[in-house]
Amino acid sequence: MINIPDFLRNVWRNKWLVIFIPFACAVATYFLVKDLPKKYKSSVQLTTGITDRSQEILSGDQLDYFRVSQQFGNIIELMGTKRVLNILSLRLILHDLENPSTAYTQLPEDITKLSQQGLAEVISILKEKQSNNAFITPMDNGKYPLFDWARNMGYDEKSISENLSIYRYGESDFINIDYVSGNPDLSAFAVNTFSKEFIFYYGRVTSNSRRNTSTLLDSILQVKKTIMDEKNAQLRSFKAGSGVLDLTAQSDMLYQQIAEQENRRSQLMGEMQSLRGGIRSIEGKLNSGNFDRGSTIKENNEIIQIGKQLDQANKRYFENNFNPADKRIIDSLQALRTSKISALSRQSPVNTEEVRRGLLKEKSDLEIALARAENSISTINTELGNLRARFGAMMPADAGVQNLERETDLAIKEYTDAMDKYNQAALENSAMLNLAVVESGYPGPPEPSKVVQFTAISWFASLVFILTILLILSLLDHSIKTSDQLATITGKPVIGGVNLIGDSEKDLRVIWDESNLKEDHVFYRDLLRSLRFELNKSLSNGDEKVIGVTSLSEGEGKTFLTSSLAYAFALISKKVLLIGDNYPNLTELISNRQHKENQAFESFLVKKEIKTEDMITVLSKNPDNKSLLEIKDSNSLKAAFEVLKKEFDIIIIDLNSLKSINQVKEWLSFTDKSVAVFEAGREIGARDKEFLNQVDSHEGFLGWIINKVQI
Structure with a gap:
């Protein structure tokens, strides 16, 4: 992910490049395009x-x-x-x-x-x-x-x-x-010629296309018409051969006639049941000889008259297409006749012989009516058989007609659709597009010069190009330049940082001269004071006096920073012991005399004697000794450091880099606090993570100091 502040700082560092390259491109473009032809x-x-x-x-x-x-x-x-x-x-x-x-x-x-x-x-x-x-x-x-x-x-x-x-x-x-x-004449000729030739070409192409389309649609229409005519002819021929013109109407009429005959037969069946019941009743009376009293010829005649009225009512019922009103009249007459017969049967005749003759006559009338009804039933059954036979014979013809009608309807629909498409095509042909020239081309003045536009585009494009290059370099740059980046990657706090001092300016006496107002030296003094304050605050416990200073790699300015810290602590009246490599320049500054050999740390461990200087005492360790514990055992080393703590206010040890992790571990076991120096602009690789974990595991590790920061 791009770090915007770092990117802007990178742009600012290369500001002259960002300014010069687009300017040079703009100037070059101007001279290249200013003489372009019009x-x-x-x-x-x-x-x-x-x-x-x-x-x-x-x-x-x-x-x-x-x-x-x-x-x-x-x-x-x-x-x-x-x-x-x-x-x-x-x-x-x-x-x-x-x-x-x-x-x-x-x-x-x-x-x-x-x-x-x-x-x-x-x-x-x-x-x-x-x-x-x-x-x-x-x-x-x-x-x-x-x-x-x-x-x-x-x-x-x-x-x-x-x-x-x-x-x-x-x-x-x-x-x-x-x-x-x-050439203005060329432009006018070309544009006019092109428009006219295209109108002619477009008209020819579209006319051919429309003509081909019309021909195709017309041929399809003729084919559909032929098919439609064939289907209509087949339907007419089939109807004529089957003897029906309107099969649907005829089948409906037959079905209605069958229903009428069925209803008539049902009526006659009911009447026959009633007549048989009356005959059985009269036969019972005649056989038993038990005649009802009060029977008269008048009542028998009434029953006969009711029977005649019932016959006329049945006839009207059939003629009026089974009218419900006629059916009610028939029912009422049948009920009346039945009641008369029942009343007559309950009467006792005055004259038995006369009653007998009346009953015989009534029986004869009922038998005649029953015979007439049975004959009507036979006629109705014969008619129903004929009607059903005719209706059944029409079923195959009906199926064939329906199939032909479906095919005919489909052929008509296809013909209608083809006709619609043909008419639509004809309508579109009549309303075809007519391209026409509204305004012709004429020779005109030259186009405005685009020198300014080309120059601006060149400047902007080169600016974007150089910024893109810087952006890519920023994305590819994994170096650490700020304390925030260092804290994020290491996961430990950054307790301070100091700016870069050139090799030719590494003179502590000059740097700490307050009359020296050189910007780099002023920054260095202020940042070192801040770092001294943080370290002094961390040594609040009186028994804690030993500070170890290490670095991730060699060449990160750790030794000069360590000597600068010793000098800074000496300025606040601290007796400082500096243990590390040889510091000839520092010794010369402190003693204010010519070069003097430093005391050896190994000799102190043997003799337990040290000669203190004015404010800073330097003990040089032998770089050939790869292990501190091989010189003295742990208890002896602890005793030696106790002696040094009593003699000095603060002890600063210039340790090896973390690449020599075995030596660093041994020295850190005798320090109270430790810090690590990192040079700004370097990267922390994947292989360095293990060294970071080692220094993080030290209980007294305070954090990181970022060194050589560009101001």
Whole structure:
């Protein structure tokens, strides 16, 4: 992830590069483009009629703007096709060859050397290609290099395409065509010729397409009509052969007649049951000889009259198509006759013989009525059989008619759809697009100079390029330059930092001279005081006096920083013992005399004697000793450090780098606090993580000091 502050600092460090390169590119661009030849543009405007309101009237719908955009896109794409550009290419070449005195471009030297016969032959070849709408290809470089000539004159497809612009402005109905060249007459001729040739070409293409479409639709329509006529003829023939004209109506009529006969038979069956019941009742009386009293001839006659009325009511019921009102009359007459018969049967006749004769006559009438009903039932059953046979015979014909009707309906629908498409195509042909030139092209003044635009683009592009390079370098740069980065990567606090001091300026007496106002030295003093304060605060316990100073790698400025800390502590009246490598310059500064050999730390361990200097005492350790514990055992070393703690206020040990981790571990076991020095601008690799864990594990580790920071 990009660190924005670091990136901005990197840009600021390279500010002169960021300023100079875009400026140089802008100046170079200005001198390169200020003498460019002038360009002349000519424009033609075409109208299409696509968005004309009359299109809505013809189609009957609102304009489909997606379809409109598609039509404009198709026209513009067709204008940019190779075939259309080839038409303009041939026209331009022929113009210059036929009119060499007014040629728009300089003719190639090969053409000017041609004889009149050769020139005429070339023109003839080009006109033949024009009539056949053939392309000029590299294969035409035969006797006459036509393709090379077209390219040299700037009339090839690629050159024309680069100079030609075709676009639709907004949602208008117009298409604009622009042509830019170094000759105003060429621009006007090219744009006018292109528009006219394209209108002719587009009309020819669309006419052929519409004509082919109409022919195809007409042939489809004739085929569908033939099929429809065949299906209608088959249907008529089938109906005539099956003896039915309207099968549906006839089948409905038969079904109604069957229902009527069924209802009539049901009525007669009920009447027959009633008559048989009356006959059985009379036979019972005659056989038993028990005649009811009060029976009279008048009552028998009434029963007979009711029977006659019942016959007439049944006849009306059949004639009136089973009217419910007639059915109610029949039911009431049957009920009345039944009640009369029952009442008569309960009466005792005055004259038994007379009653007997009346009963016999009534029985005879009932038997006659029963016989008439049975005969009617037989007639109805015969009629039902005939009707059912006729209805069953119509079923196969009905299925065949239905199949033929479905096929006929489908053929009619297909014919209707084909007719609609044909009519729609005819309507569209009558309302076809008519491209027309609204505004022709004319020679005009040169286009405004683009020197300023090109210069600005060059400056901006080079600026973006250099910033992109710096950004990529920042992304690829994993070096640590700030205390925040160091704290984030190590996971430990950064207790301070000091700026970079050049090798030629590493003189502590000069650096700490308060009259020295050099910026680097002032920063160094202030930062070192801050670091001294943090370390002094960490040694608040009186028994803690030993500070170990290590670094991640060699060459990170640890030794000079350690001696600077010793000098800084001495300035606040601390008796300082500095244990480490040889410090000849520091000893010279402290003793204010010429070079003096430092005391050896190993000798002190043997003799337990040390000669203290004024404020800073230096003990040099032998770099050849790879292990501290090999010199003395742990208890002896602890006793030696106790002696030193009593003698000095603070002891600073300049340890090895963490690359010598075994020596660092041994020294850290005798220190109270420890810090690590890291040089700004270095990276912490994956292999350094183990060393970081080792120094982090020390109980008294205070944190990191970032050294050599660029101010």
